[in-house]
Amino acid sequence: RKEVEQDPGPFNVPEGATVAFNCTYSNSASQSFFWYRQDCRKEPKLLMSVYSSGNEDGRFTAQLNRASQYISLLIRDSKLSDSATYLCVVNTNYGQNFVFGPGTRLSVLP
Amino acid sequence: EAGVAQSPRYKIIEKRQSVAFWCNPISGHATLYWYQQILGQGPKLLIQFQNNGVVDDSQLPKDRFSAERLKGVDSTLKIQPAKLEDSAVYLCASSSYDRIEGGGYTFGSGTRLTVV
Numbered sequence: 001r002k003e004v005e006q007d008p009g010p011f012n013v014p015e016g017a018t019v020a021f022n023c024t025y026s027n028s029a030s031q032s033f034f035w036y037r038q039d040c041r042k043e044p045k046l047l048m049s050v051y052s053s054g055n056e057d058g059r060f061t062a063q064l065n066r067a068s069q070y071i072s073l074l075i076r077d078s079k080l081s082d083s084a085t086y087l088c089v090v091n092t093n094y095g096q097n098f099v100f101g102p103g104t105r106l107s108v109l110p
Numbered sequence: 111e112a113g114v115a116q117s118p119r120y121k122i123i124e125k126r127q128s129v130a131f132w133c134n135p136i137s138g139h140a141t142l143y144w145y146q147q148i149l150g151q152g153p154k155l156l157i158q159f160q161n162n163g164v165v166d167d168s169q170l171p172k173d174r175f176s177a178e179r180l181k182g183v184d185s186t187l188k189i190q191p192a193k194l195e196d197s198a199v200y201l202c203a204s205s206s207y208d209r210i211e212g213g214g215y216t217f218g219s220g221t222r223l224t225v226v
Contacts, residue, residue, distance in 0.1 A: 004152075042219070043201055043217035043218060043219050043220055044153065044201075044217055045217070046215065087152050087153075098155070098215065099155075100145075100152030100153045100154070101152050102150070102151050102152045103151075103152050
């Protein structure tokens with residue numbers, strides 16, 4: 001089993017739609033969780049951290065369920081500019097490196 | 111602040127040739143990472159440096175890949191000899207944290223390697 005798994009995608013949604021991405025991780029000792037965004041042929045950039053209590057940043061909501069080892073990202077009112085690959089990232093070696101999931105590609109269509 | 115600088119941006123080589131990539135991290139960032147990202151996959155850590163010491167190189171194919179970070183600043187990643195499956199984007203990242211709880215990675219724009 002891979003350390004971090006994500007919905008295979010791609011997701012093609014119309015503008016204004018709500019879309020949710022799911023991510024699971026295998027290491028129960030994982031400490032920190034993040035969502036990164038990667039545009040085509042660009043480097044990954046931090047979108048948001050994921051906190052145990054859940055957190056929201058504008059149209060983006062992240063949730064963490066430690067018991068189920070599950071992370072989610074919800075995007076409301078999708079914009080064309082949201083089209084990108086969304087990478088689930090887990091810090092599995094306390095204080096050290098990140099493990100990236102394979103990513104889920106989102107295309108928001110006009 | 112200036113970002114993470116990488117060069118070259120693109121490189122095409124024949125299999126069995128050697129290639130080197132260079133990274134200059136953000137000033138003051140003690141931790142430097144090299145990642146390999148194969149098309150359609152997430153980045154995979156190759157090696158992590160803390161200052162000029164190696165913290166984790168467990169996924170570095172040491173028979174052909176090597177990396178160094180002299181004086182704890184710039185870093186080079188070398189592949190010798192290259193194989194077709196090494197075709198990927200090589201991303202360098204740096205961080206100011208020892209414990210990366212704030213997601214404090216900054217990636218460079220990467221070097222796209224094509225081995226033919």
